[in-house]
Amino acid sequence: MAETSTQQSGSNPGKIWLKSYPPGVPAEIGPLPYRSIGEFFDHAVAQYSWRPAFTCMGKSLSFAALNTHSAAIGAWLQSLGLRKGDRVAVMLPNILQNPVIVYGILRAGLTVVNVNPLYTPRELEHQLVDAGAKAIFVLENFAHTVEQVLARTAVKHVVVASMGDMLGVKGAIVNLVVRRVKKLVPDWSIPGHTSFKAALAKGAKLTLTKPHLAPSDVAFLQYTGGTTGVSKGATLTHSNLLSNMAQMELWLETAFRRKARPENLTFVCALPLYHIFALTVNSLMGLATGGNNILIPNPRDIPAFVKELGKYEANIFPGLNTLFNALMNNAEFKKLDFSSLVLTFGGGMAVQRPVAERWLAMTGCPIHEGYGLSETSPVATANRLDTGEFTGTIGMPLPSTEVEIRDEQGNTLPVGEIGEICIRGPQVMAGYWQRPDETAKAISPDGFFRTGDIGFMNSEGLTKIVDRKKDMILVSGFNVFPNEIEEVAATHPGILECAAIGIPDPHSGEAVKLFVVRKDPDLTEAEVKRHCAANLTNYKRPRHVEFRTELPKSNVGKILRKDLRG
Incomplete structure (x- = not known):
């Protein structure tokens, strides 16, 4: 070019x-055409109202329905006395309630605190306390985690959603399967909580007040994965x-x-x-x-x-x-x-x-x-x-x-x-x-x-x-990068996935250790080492190979080397 x-x-x-x-x-x-995500949202809804915006488990939510439901959630939150900039946590997987709630929070002028539903009580408590969250929306499958930490946080309002809430007639069956058949909802008790359906119904009778937002106002507190320390x-x-x-x-x-x-x-x-x-x-x-x-x-x-x-x-x-x-x-x-x-x-x-x-x-x-x-x-x-x-x-x-x-x-x-x-x-x-x-x-x-x-x-x-920076391996003064070793190892047809870390070595300071999930059940350590030797210079080659049935991963599926380092 x-x-x-x-x-x-x-x-x-x-x-x-x-x-x-x-x-x-x-x-x-x-220059940006909108001052806030709420303004952008209004424009998108006006342009595409009849189209489906989100689909889950066979049920679609149109832009118009997303507009109606998120306005109800936003109005309900405002009715609680929450003010511009207050933080509201969202602890939900990919279900239709998620965008309804997130855009409801943003349209009310509040700040979204996204929470991984798989968090342990310790991780959840840290995030809720750090953010100063005043309310939380949670799927009932994870309500027992919220219950354990609630008293030690500033959260005053808890909304509990069920998997089938927005799936129409099919929703009752979905909830039955989730609760009774698959037993995915551990026992929980949060006195004074509001159900998602109740919040939606109450909000539908209220009017959302459009907040005055500046581009510099906070939309999200997006917590880092904590792979490099405290989240x-x-x-x-x-x-x-x-x-x-x-x-x-x-x-x-x-x-x-x-x-x-x-x-x-x-x-x-x-x-x-x-x-x-x-x-x-x-x-x-x-x-x-x-x-x-x-x-x-x-x-x-x-x-x-x-x-x-x-x-x-x-x-x-x-x-x-x-x-x-x-x-x-x-x-x-x-x-x-x-x-x-x-x-x-x-x-x-x-x-x-x-x-x-x-x-x-x-x-x-x-x-x-x-x-x-x-x-x-x-x-x-x-x-x-x-x-x-x-x-x-x-x-x-x-x-x-x-x-x-x-x-x-x-x-x-x-x-x-x-x-x-x-x-x-x-x-x-x-x-x-x-x-x-x-x-x-x-x-x-x-x-x-x-x-x-x-x-x-x-x-x-x-x-x-x-x-x-923190994953770099130092072998006899040479910098070794795990990505390179993993990419080479992954070309072996018998390897499903792998991860490389450095472990202490009396001779070279650190040595490379490779964790491998086999695709071929007969794959041996010797074969892995031979393959790496053919493609990597001596100091980069794995000195140790450990086979695992799976590798530790983050919420999005990123392999966590820090957990392998133990």
Whole structure:
């Protein structure tokens, strides 16, 4: 592509990635059309009212119904005396109540605190206390966790939802199966709680008062996974999320150059909506494009997930390497019709080349890798969507985003040199909630967020992650990056998934240990070591191999090396 794109943008010629941009994509996003997510929501509803916005277990919720129900929840919350900026926790999986509640909270001028429903009482208590949450919405399956910590928090209002609440006549059967057959609801008792249906009914008789919100007001407290220590709340403003949507809309349009845009977009929403990836890429982008999100309450149930996929013509599929891998190892998945799939978007962890190549061969749709964090709302970089190339990188910065590779002293490193990936842009959080000390460590005086990820930028402006700072293994003074070892090991046909860590070694300081889940039950340690020896230099080779039936994973399916380190 001609160098002129940099000059045309009128931008700093130091932004070398602009020469690699898809033709016609601007360097900057321009002024935001909305002051708040509530304003954006009103516009989306007016534009797409008749279309389905979310579908779960065969039941669809139109934009108009989402508007009505979320207004009722928002009005009910206001009737409790909650005021602009008060925090409300949401502890729900991917069910129709989730978007109704989240958009209800936002439209009432309150702040959403997303909570992983699988949290232990200790983790939940930390988050509720840290956020100062005044209310919580929880699925009855997890109400026993809330019950255990409630007295030690500032929460005054508890709303308990049931799986079948929004599924019509079918809902009663679903609740019966969940409670009596599968026994998924442990005993709980929360005196004074309100049922979701009661809150909805009360709110329907009230009128939502539109709050006066500034773009700088806080929309979400998005807690980091705690993979690097205590979980902290990333303070995401309305403008952070609206900016990321504007950036992604520009980027998404280029995908339809490769394959025509369907009249009505259908998104697969298998990643949990309480996670920043699905929150923005699925929920907000679904509303922005008039799309329908197919909610998958339990993506770990691969056979049920595949059966659900077979019912829809999916166009956009955000996911993780581990999810793509698990699906491709299901015999029924291979029989699905993928002709409608326009975009597969990989994030959350590195997409391994063997997985990307198999996915392309099986579905005919390439995986386009992007990168982001809770602190960046989340998308900061992405590969071009108008080509089918798998680059093995996280792509280039989105419009209005800058990436620099910096050393320990904060100096910007030249192209090709390895250092910490740092990001500046309108999607970068305001800071960590009530943690000025942590904010000062994370955001440099010139506004760059230090990601804790190690990588380099090539001459095309594409960034390659080498690893997380804390995961790096030091073998005899050499830096060894687990991602590289895992990618090599994953090419062995007998390996389903794997993870590498460093363990103490009297001779080399640390040695590489590889945890392996077998695809071939006869796979031996010697075969794994032989395969790695053929592809890795001596100090990078695993000295220890341990076979496991499964690897520890985060709520979105990211392999947790810290748990393997014990």
